[in-house]
Amino acid sequence: MKISTTEQIDRFRAMEPFWQWIVGATIFMVAFLVWAQFLEPTGTAWAETADRMESDLTRTSQSI
Numbered sequence: 001m002k003i004s005t006t007e008q009i010d011r012f013r014a015m016e017p018f019w020q021w022i023v024g025a026t027i028f029m030v031a032f033l034v035w036a037q038f039l040e041p042t043g044t045a046w047a048e049t050a051d052r053m054e055s056d057l058t059r060t061s062q063s064i
Helices: 005-014 017-063
Strands: none
Touching: 005 017
């Protein structure tokens, strides 16, 4: 089953503006929730690991 993007875009444009806003807001909300659930915690964990590695390197360099 092939999904035609132009067909989907045409269907979206045929909607009333109110429903276009509802669909757009829903897509934005889902994207935000995916980011908040999966991507942001990973970035935070990587930043904490990088900060810890940097402090370890600084501490090790000072003791030499």
